[in-house]
Amino acid sequence: MARNTHVPADTAAPPVTAILAKFVSGHAARGWSDAVEHEAHRTFYNWLGCAIGAAEHEAAGAAMAAVQMLEPAPQATVLGRAEKVDMASAALVNGITSHTFDFDDTHLKTIIHPAGPVASAVLALAEKNGNSGRDVIDALVLGIDVACRIGNTMYPDHYDRGWHITGSTGMLGAAAGCARLLKLDEQQTQMALGIAASQPVGLREQFGTMTKPFHPGGAARAGLMSALLASRGFTASPRALEAPRGFVQVVSDKRAWNEVTDELGSRFEISFNTYKPFACGIVIHPSIDACVQLREQGVRPEQVEKIELRVHPLVLELTGKKEPQDGLQGKFSVYHGCAAGLIFGRAGEEEFSDAVVTDPRVVELRRKVEATVDRSVREESVQVAALLKDGRRIQVNVDHAIGSLEKPLSDQQLEAKFGQLVEPVLGERKVRAITDACWSLARAADVRALTALCRP
Amino acid sequence: MARNTHVPADTAAPPVTAILAKFVSGHAARGWSDAVEHEAHRTFYNWLGCAIGAAEHEAAGAAMAAVQMLEPAPQATVLGRAEKVDMASAALVNGITSHTFDFDDTHLKTIIHPAGPVASAVLALAEKNGNSGRDVIDALVLGIDVACRIGNTMYPDHYDRGWHITGSTGMLGAAAGCARLLKLDEQQTQMALGIAASQPVGLREQFGTMTKPFHPGGAARAGLMSALLASRGFTASPRALEAPRGFVQVVSDKRAWNEVTDELGSRFEISFNTYKPFACGIVIHPSIDACVQLREQGVRPEQVEKIELRVHPLVLELTGKKEPQDGLQGKFSVYHGCAAGLIFGRAGEEEFSDAVVTDPRVVELRRKVEATVDRSVREESVQVAALLKDGRRIQVNVDHAIGSLEKPLSDQQLEAKFGQLVEPVLGERKVRAITDACWSLARAADVRALTALCRP
Numbered sequence: 001m002a003r004n005t006h007v008p009a010d011t012a013a014p015p016v017t018a019i020l021a022k023f024v025s026g027h028a029a030r031g032w033s034d035a036v037e038h039e040a041h042r043t044f045y046n047w048l049g050c051a052i053g054a055a056e057h058e059a060a061g062a063a064m065a066a067v068q069m070l071e072p073a074p075q076a077t078v079l080g081r082a083e084k085v086d087m088a089s090a091a092l093v094n095g096i097t098s099h100t101f102d103f104d105d106t107h108l109k110t111i112i113h114p115a116g117p118v119a120s121a122v123l124a125l126a127e128k129n130g131n132s133g134r135d136v137i138d139a140l141v142l143g144i145d146v147a148c149r150i151g152n153t154m155y156p157d158h159y160d161r162g163w164h165i166t167g168s169t170g171m172l173g174a175a176a177g178c179a180r181l182l183k184l185d186e187q188q189t190q191m192a193l194g195i196a197a198s199q200p201v202g203l204r205e206q207f208g209t210m211t212k213p214f215h216p217g218g219a220a221r222a223g224l225m226s227a228l229l230a231s232r233g234f235t236a237s238p239r240a241l242e243a244p245r246g247f248v249q250v251v252s253d254k255r256a257w258n259e260v261t262d263e264l265g266s267r268f269e270i271s272f273n274t275y276k277p278f279a280c281g282i283v284i285h286p287s288i289d290a291c292v293q294l295r296e297q298g299v300r301p302e303q304v305e306k307i308e309l310r311v312h313p314l315v316l317e318l319t320g321k322k323e324p325q326d327g328l329q330g331k332f333s334v335y336h337g338c339a340a341g342l343i344f345g346r347a348g349e350e351e352f353s354d355a356v357v358t359d360p361r362v363v364e365l366r367r368k369v370e371a372t373v374d375r376s377v378r379e380e381s382v383q384v385a386a387l388l389k390d391g392r393r394i395q396v397n398v399d400h401a402i403g404s405l406e407k408p409l410s411d412q413q414l415e416a417k418f419g420q421l422v423e424p425v426l427g428e429r430k431v432r433a434i435t436d437a438c439w440s441l442a443r444a445a446d447v448r449a450l451t452a453l454c455r456p
Numbered sequence: 457m458a459r460n461t462h463v464p465a466d467t468a469a470p471p472v473t474a475i476l477a478k479f480v481s482g483h484a485a486r487g488w489s490d491a492v493e494h495e496a497h498r499t500f501y502n503w504l505g506c507a508i509g510a511a512e513h514e515a516a517g518a519a520m521a522a523v524q525m526l527e528p529a530p531q532a533t534v535l536g537r538a539e540k541v542d543m544a545s546a547a548l549v550n551g552i553t554s555h556t557f558d559f560d561d562t563h564l565k566t567i568i569h570p571a572g573p574v575a576s577a578v579l580a581l582a583e584k585n586g587n588s589g590r591d592v593i594d595a596l597v598l599g600i601d602v603a604c605r606i607g608n609t610m611y612p613d614h615y616d617r618g619w620h621i622t623g624s625t626g627m628l629g630a631a632a633g634c635a636r637l638l639k640l641d642e643q644q645t646q647m648a649l650g651i652a653a654s655q656p657v658g659l660r661e662q663f664g665t666m667t668k669p670f671h672p673g674g675a676a677r678a679g680l681m682s683a684l685l686a687s688r689g690f691t692a693s694p695r696a697l698e699a700p701r702g703f704v705q706v707v708s709d710k711r712a713w714n715e716v717t718d719e720l721g722s723r724f725e726i727s728f729n730t731y732k733p734f735a736c737g738i739v740i741h742p743s744i745d746a747c748v749q750l751r752e753q754g755v756r757p758e759q760v761e762k763i764e765l766r767v768h769p770l771v772l773e774l775t776g777k778k779e780p781q782d783g784l785q786g787k788f789s790v791y792h793g794c795a796a797g798l799i800f801g802r803a804g805e806e807e808f809s810d811a812v813v814t815d816p817r818v819v820e821l822r823r824k825v826e827a828t829v830d831r832s833v834r835e836e837s838v839q840v841a842a843l844l845k846d847g848r849r850i851q852v853n854v855d856h857a858i859g860s861l862e863k864p865l866s867d868q869q870l871e872a873k874f875g876q877l878v879e880p881v882l883g884e885r886k887v888r889a890i891t892d893a894c895w896s897l898a899r900a901a902d903v904r905a906l907t908a909l910c911r912p
Contacts, residue, residue, distance in 0.1 A: 063685065066685040070543065072529070072542070073526065073528070073529070086526040086527065087526065161706055197659060199657055202654050203654050203701060203702060205701040205702040205703075205706075210691045211690070211693065211696075214685075228525050229522040232517075232518045233518045233521075234515070234666050236667040237664075237665050239661065240662065245660040250617055
């Protein structure tokens with residue numbers, strides 16, 4: 001009956017569903033280096049800030065209004081909001097808000113945003129069940145490893161085909177994390193992964209709409225429910241990931257199974273996670289970084305005659321908008337990004353608000369920015385020169401922008417970003433308390449001390 | 457950035473998301489022939505019987521145990537069970553039970569089982585909101601039209617690729633049906649379809665596990681939530697179905713857009729829906745039908761020397777198990793099916809129980825069944841001869857098995873099937889009451905009169 005027109009079925013795939021189930025259920029608690037442990041805290045903290053920051057966005061409002069039609073039980077916190085809802089709905093809404101500003105973490109090898117689906121599911125379940133912070137960090141590391149390893153197996157074909165890979169691998173990471181949290185055994189974990197495999201969420205066509213952030217939310221919800229079902233004896237194929245009509249082969253022609261097994265349990269994909277310093281597409285991050293550095297060198301907007309950029313071709317292709325009219329258009333304007341960086345020393349969600357994008361001072365400066373395509377400049381780099389009215393020329397070259405793997409945000413910079421996101425929603429006092437709770441999460445006896453802080 | 461290895465993107469696709477949204481939101485209530493109207497009632501009735509019949513199956517028990525962990529509000533009936541749950545969970549569980557016995561309706565052009573996702577979502581929402589039976593039938597016809605037309609657009613490539621097409625088109629049908637029920641306008645309906653497009657549910661690898669019936673349930677849930685989200689202003693791509701990185705192009709190389717638009721609003725896909733008389737794979741239906749006919753001609757098991765079948769090759773390939781050991785194996789044995797047909801005159805779920813499959817009387821008769829492959833016999837046909845101990849030979853040739861489009865189950869036969877499924881769960885009195893309520897559904901002022909009958 002097989003009439004496949006795409007690449008032939010791989011009937012000799014290794015049993016990766018079983019392998020991952022054994023790994024997730026059996027790996028030791030905190031079975032990794034201090035660096036991995038610290039990165040897990042950074043990932044969690046960055047995710048939490050993004051989710052709280054978007055709590056009052058209209059996407060969150062629409063999602064909550066729909067969820068309230070189910071009259072949900074108050075089991076888990078909607079981060080940054082007063083309402084509690086059932087844990088599956090909390091996973092959904094927190095997954096949505098964490099990706100709404102496009103400001104969350106990025107596993108650069110696959111451009112998966114892994115915390116959205118995994119942390120949203122894990123924290124909601126942990127809050128319901130009163131798990132410890134240790135349990136949550138373990139579930140987060142292992143869940144993200146599952147999602148990103150399956151991503152590595154299929155990237156780039158799967159993404160090129162049109163799948164929004166965050167939501168189409170995230171349900172596996174969420175299922176793995178929740179299975180771990182529920183202490184499911186190897187076989188039940190295999191079933192949880194299997195049930196989740198039937199539920200990828202996400203098309204790239206949705207970019208620019210609320211359904212883009214819905215993807216990690218939907219994946220979080222699907223993964224959480226898959227683990228609950230498996231815990232109650234629901235069954236799935238034990239080869240749901242690797243079989244010829246299983247997940248990977250159905251949604252990707254690339255099937256690099258070794259990406260699941262290589263260094264499993266010793267290399268952790270969360271090590272390759274990065275955090276955006278600027279609330280816009282990554283392609284203009286080097287330019288903004290350079291302008292922030294100009295500001296740090298004492299350059300003031302009123303001194304500037306001209307800012308000259310030499311950029312990779314993609315920069316103008318994707319973010320070449322000269323005269324953005326509102327906040328959203330500002331995210332697609334390297335000119336605006338540079339002006340914000342030089343004036344404010346940052347480019348968070350606030351600097352992409354309508355008010356800032358139309359601020360005459362910002363408009364004046366961005367008209368002084370000129371960009372030239374230079375094919376010798378790499379995507380992660382930029383060359384920027386400030387020509388001042390007094391005739392000086394100040395040059396800043398960025399090889400790797402802040403927020404890249406080579407030049408990660410410091411913990412302090414993460415805290416600054418968190419504050420920018422959370423302070424408008426919960427106030428300064430809670431920013432401090434939540435920050436402390438996040439850095440010491442692995443020592444928390446019960447995560448409900450943290451989630452209680454995340455409500456207004 | 458596009459590195460697609462599969463067929464090139466179709467950038468000239470017609471706006472099928474908008475076309476279907478206009479159709480679903482704008483088509484007149486009961487805007488079809490009496491035949492379509494009657495088929496809608498038959499589809500609903502058959503679906504309801506299947507769902508109630510499997511209410512106590514272990515898959516239903518496991519799903520309910522997981523759902524109860526959400527402490528759901530008692531909004532909607534779990535068909536055949538005492539518990540009520542929130543409407544989204546009811547859609548999930550009723551979708552699961554309706555497909556658990558593999559006994560539900562089949563749109564033969566695509567082998568979609570359309571009622572599972574569509575009716576499960578629509579009835580749960582209608583019960584919550586107190587809609588009329590007229591509203592439900594309208595939503596069912598339109599929702600099934602959407603799911604099956606998208607199925608026609610992609611079949612067979614999408615199915616061959618490994619998608620379980622019932623769940624990977626069903627979320628669109630469920631979203632359409634629920635959008636209609638909520639009286640969403642054209643634009644909101646377009647958003648509902650768009651949100652649903654990101655959530656296909658189903659891999660063929662899951663066949664033989666509980667996740668197979670999970671697919672229509674998950675699709676029902678996803679479609680219902682998509683409509684609720686759209687009703688609250690959640691947005692999606694207006695071209696989510698047809699864009700190069702939209703649903704159809706991502707999951708299928710076949711994109712016969714005319715299948716969406718041809719005769720839209722005058723030809724209804726529910727007209728091509730069929731109902732199984734026997735609780736097993738369709739390939740052995742002709743053989744069972746023939747043996748039921750032998751019984752009707754007076755042949756008794758104790759008279760039989762031998763039963764000779766001439767069958768299409770697929771019959772032995774898929775259902776050639778000579779000595780099935782339990783109920784499930786019985787479904788893959790044409791020998792058992794024939795014995796059940798001759799002894800009981802039927803082959804419902806009960807005749808595929810462990811008890812019947814191991815009954816010595818059944819075992820003795822099925823050992824007298826011999827099957828020969830004959831390439832001149834078509835898949836929907838069979839030639840059967842009973843050789844009796846008195847030397848007589850009685851021949852029955854079946855061109856089209858009962859339950860096919862050419863020889864559909866009569867309403868009376870559907871009622872007999874319904875009784876077999878529902879009587880053990882709810883008792884004989886309710887069988888009669890629910891049957892009456894289903895045949896007159898379009899005249900019911902409030903569907904809650906019907907759902908109240910569906911609880912023990």
